[in-house]
Amino acid sequence: MYQYIARRLILTIPVVLGVSIIVFAIIRMLPGDPARAMAGPQASPQYIESVRARYGLDQPIPVQYVTFMSRAVQGDLGVSVFSRRPVMTEIGERFPRTLLLASVSLLLATAIGVPAGIISATRRNSLFDNASMIAALVGVAAPVFWLALMLQLLFAVQLGWFPSSGIGTPAHLVLPSVTLGAASAGLFARITRSSMLEVLREDYVTTARAKGLAENVVVYKHALKSAMIPVVTVLGLQFGILLGGAVLTETVFAWPGIGRLLVDSILRRDYPVVQATVMMLAFLFVIINLVVDIAYAFLDPRIQYQGGQSE
Amino acid sequence: MSIGKRFALLVLGVAVAALVLTGAGAPEPEVVERDTLTIAIGAEPESLDPVNMTSAPAATVGEHAVERLIYMEEDGSLTPMLATSWDSNEEGTEWTFQLREGVQFHDGEPFNAEAVKANLDRFLDPDVGAVYAFLLGSVQEVEVTGEYEVRLHLEEPFAPILSHLSHSFIGMISPVQLEEYYLDDAGEPIGTGPYEVVSWDRGDRVQMRVNENYWGNIPEIPNLNFTFISEDSARVVALETGEADAIMAVPPTDAIRLDDDPNIDVTYQTSVRTIYVGFNVNHEPFDNKTVRQALNHAVDKEIIVEAIFEGNAFVADAPIVDAVFGHSSVGPYEYDPDRAREMLAEAGYPDGFDVTLYHPTGRYPQDSTVAEVVQDQLADVGVNLTLETMEWSSYLDFLYLPEDESDYRMYLLGWGTVTLDADYGLFALFHGDQGAPAGNNISYYRNSEVDDLLERARVNTNPDEREALYADAIELIWDDASWLFLYNEGQVNASRTYVEGLIHHPLENLSAWEAYFVD
Numbered sequence: 001m002y003q004y005i006a007r008r009l010i011l012t013i014p015v016v017l018g019v020s021i022i023v024f025a026i027i028r029m030l031p032g033d034p035a036r037a038m039a040g041p042q043a044s045p046q047y048i049e050s051v052r053a054r055y056g057l058d059q060p061i062p063v064q065y066v067t068f069m070s071r072a073v074q075g076d077l078g079v080s081v082f083s084r085r086p087v088m089t090e091i092g093e094r095f096p097r098t099l100l101l102a103s104v105s106l107l108l109a110t111a112i113g114v115p116a117g118i119i120s121a122t123r124r125n126s127l128f129d130n131a132s133m134i135a136a137l138v139g140v141a142a143p144v145f146w147l148a149l150m151l152q153l154l155f156a157v158q159l160g161w162f163p164s165s166g167i168g169t170p171a172h173l174v175l176p177s178v179t180l181g182a183a184s185a186g187l188f189a190r191i192t193r194s195s196m197l198e199v200l201r202e203d204y205v206t207t208a209r210a211k212g213l214a215e216n217v218v219v220y221k222h223a224l225k226s227a228m229i230p231v232v233t234v235l236g237l238q239f240g241i242l243l244g245g246a247v248l249t250e251t252v253f254a255w256p257g258i259g260r261l262l263v264d265s266i267l268r269r270d271y272p273v274v275q276a277t278v279m280m281l282a283f284l285f286v287i288i289n290l291v292v293d294i295a296y297a298f299l300d301p302r303i304q305y306q307g308g309q310s311e
Numbered sequence: 312m313s314i315g316k317r318f319a320l321l322v323l324g325v326a327v328a329a330l331v332l333t334g335a336g337a338p339e340p341e342v343v344e345r346d347t348l349t350i351a352i353g354a355e356p357e358s359l360d361p362v363n364m365t366s367a368p369a370a371t372v373g374e375h376a377v378e379r380l381i382y383m384e385e386d387g388s389l390t391p392m393l394a395t396s397w398d399s400n401e402e403g404t405e406w407t408f409q410l411r412e413g414v415q416f417h418d419g420e421p422f423n424a425e426a427v428k429a430n431l432d433r434f435l436d437p438d439v440g441a442v443y444a445f446l447l448g449s450v451q452e453v454e455v456t457g458e459y460e461v462r463l464h465l466e467e468p469f470a471p472i473l474s475h476l477s478h479s480f481i482g483m484i485s486p487v488q489l490e491e492y493y494l495d496d497a498g499e500p501i502g503t504g505p506y507e508v509v510s511w512d513r514g515d516r517v518q519m520r521v522n523e524n525y526w527g528n529i530p531e532i533p534n535l536n537f538t539f540i541s542e543d544s545a546r547v548v549a550l551e552t553g554e555a556d557a558i559m560a561v562p563p564t565d566a567i568r569l570d571d572d573p574n575i576d577v578t579y580q581t582s583v584r585t586i587y588v589g590f591n592v593n594h595e596p597f598d599n600k601t602v603r604q605a606l607n608h609a610v611d612k613e614i615i616v617e618a619i620f621e622g623n624a625f626v627a628d629a630p631i632v633d634a635v636f637g638h639s640s641v642g643p644y645e646y647d648p649d650r651a652r653e654m655l656a657e658a659g660y661p662d663g664f665d666v667t668l669y670h671p672t673g674r675y676p677q678d679s680t681v682a683e684v685v686q687d688q689l690a691d692v693g694v695n696l697t698l699e700t701m702e703w704s705s706y707l708d709f710l711y712l713p714e715d716e717s718d719y720r721m722y723l724l725g726w727g728t729v730t731l732d733a734d735y736g737l738f739a740l741f742h743g744d745q746g747a748p749a750g751n752n753i754s755y756y757r758n759s760e761v762d763d764l765l766e767r768a769r770v771n772t773n774p775d776e777r778e779a780l781y782a783d784a785i786e787l788i789w790d791d792a793s794w795l796f797l798y799n800e801g802q803v804n805a806s807r808t809y810v811e812g813l814i815h816h817p818l819e820n821l822s823a824w825e826a827y828f829v830d
Contacts, residue, residue: 256514
């Protein structure tokens with residue numbers, strides 16, 4: 001088990017390195033000069049040149065990359081071209097907010113999606129089943145932008161129940177987390193339902209029913225644990241997606257998290273912030289994957305981790 | 312208990328928990344006593360440290376906390392701020408400023424001549440690298456001549472120095488803070504302004520509270536917030552729900568809708584930027600003044616302003632906007648396609664001609680649509696345009712070429728006279744020695760009479776005489792028509808009707824120090 005974890009950890013290094021090279025290269029292929037973007041259209045050519053020199057933008061790209069990585073491993077991600085503050089500070093301020101938003105969204109999605117999936121499975125083809133599966137489809141398919149605007153218009157402008165944007169109170173969390181969590185909730189409902197249906201056909205469930213156990217006991221004591229395995233996988237991956245996918249939600253709701261920082265920084269050609277943010281998100285995704293794989297072992301004893309022995 | 316009931320209970324539980332957690336069961340009771348003004352702006356300042364500021368949002372937020380020596384009113388006139396009076400020697404090479412006494416920075420440090428010198432020296436220090444240091448490019452030395460008197464020594468006479476000193480980016484921060492952050496960014500600036508910065512929550516808002524020791528009229532509203540909502544529709548929604556009391560940069564389509572809302576006031580104001588189509592006067596057919604004038608007659612500017620900008624733009628009546636010092640109205644060229652055709656025939660082009668118009672896309676609001684309308688209207692008089700667009704920085708590289716390498720005939724561009732002084736809007740664009748790439752005269756226009764007038768206006772220290780010189784220059788520039796003069800961009804802000812006294816400045820600043828609440 002520990003060997004397995006160690007090996008998986010080592011494997012993350014080439015993944016993160018690969019991501020860093022790709023990100024570094026892509027940003028520099030974008031049209032638009034960060035020095036000009038920073039200096040404004042009315043700045044002199046000499047000034048633009050001095051900005052390039054100050055941020056090392058006049059160096060060849062491989063040299064820039066090596067400089068960046070050697071500093072990054074020491075915890076120095078450089079300085080934002082836009083705000084002139086350390087990138088670590090920028091990300092450090094924004095990341096907890098995205099974490100909060102993603103966590104609440106996931107919680108919400110789980111609290112709604114999983115029970116809905118279970119009930120749909122146990123009452124297959126009922127009115128509830130059909131209604132919740134249509135709702136799930138809408139949740140998955142509705143464009144974030146549209147959903148966000150509709151929620152703002154209904155709950156902020158018309159009803160005045162929740163603030164339309166910004167941060168500050170827990171009420172500010174409601175609309176963004178519903179927007180962000182809607183797709184996940186739909187996905188969870190569908191996966192829970194199909195997984196549950198599969199499990200309910202298993203022999204041991206039939207046996208349990210044959211013993212005369214109450215249906216509730218059969219569903220919640222015997223079937224649920226097995227049915228949860230695929231859900232947990234998706235749950236973990238969804239968390240990674242929510243962290244990285246909050247870009248639109250954060251923009252519409254003026255939520256000052258990492259997603260909005262990323263979008264703003266791309267528009268400003270703020271190389272240091274873009275590369276650090278994308279790399280951090282990639283790294284998180286890799287770690288979450290690892291955690292999900294490990295979590296399997298605890299849920300399903302049939303899954304064995306042989307480590308180096310199998311080779 | 313059935314599963315259905317369980318589920319119903321669960322849903323109920325989640326809902327109750329959510330309500331308890333958020334305390335958001337009902338709309339908050341109407342606050343009778345308002346003590347905070349919240350203004351939502353579209354972009355976050357890059358910095359509030361004068362040496363690092365580059366944008367209008369930074370100026371809008373910053374000028375509530377940090378002040379300059381001179382203030383520029385909405386009409387371009389200059390009034391005392393931290394300087395009470397000023398004077399120059401005969402030649403205009405030495406400017407002496409009397410400073411306001413008894414002013415304190417928010418940290419209690421006294422404001423005096425030493426503080427001014429420290430701030431201006433830092434602004435001019437190449438190691439600091441202030442983006443707008445060029446505004447004070449003519450300043451050679453800042454001399455302290457008394458506790459409340461400071462003298463600027465200029466390399467050569469430069470009359471616009473006063474309006475340049477009024478620029479939002481030449482603000483005075485506490486010498487203590489300045490020393491600590493000399494080469495770095497001061498973060499939350501400590502100035503002398505009517506409001507002081509309480510906190511800057513990055514990505515979200517800047518919070519300010521009133522400066523009780525302010526030297527001028529102390530603002531009525533105790534707390535001031537600037538929040539950053541980049542998404543246009545979300546910013547409008549924030550105003551409609553009352554979460555924001557005022558917003559900047561309302562999209563044209565929403566402006567019409569908000570105009571109908573009895574709780575919302577929409578304010579239309581000019582900006583400082585004028586949009587034009589430049590001609591390369593070295594190349595046929597635009598080396599002929601009659602052709603250039605004919606094209607000015609062939610475009611209906613009214614239509615552009617009304618149809619594309621819903622009235623939120625203004626037909627240009629001079630090469631600079633009317634808020635700029637030195638502006639005088641000479642236009643517009645009357646829309647008259649028949650006359651345009653006659654003039655083209657007279658110039659030897661009875662059947663018109665074909666030419667390419669280069670334009671940016673997305674750099675200015677609706678820029679490519681404007682190019683299409685110009686194309687459509689010129690086709691009416693036989694001038695057939697091919698439209699060609701480029702990415703912005705490539706476009707600038709393409710335009711800013713030496714005279715003999717330039718290959719374009721027509722280009723669409725804008726210019727913001729951010730100092731509100733005609734020198735900044737005319738000298739670099741119409742003086743014959745300011746040809747690209749060194750200057751911004753991309754039309755390579757040259758008229759020695761204009762050159763002479765612009766040079767004299769630059770060194771003359773008498774405002775009335777300067778105005779007269781610019782009036783003459785503008786008349787010649789207009790008649791020579793090296794541009795197809797189009798329109799001045801507007802800006803739209805909106806506020807709740809219970810807010811009064813906001814200042815909507817042409818420099819795209821929204822100022823709240825005179826604001827107050829009404830019922």
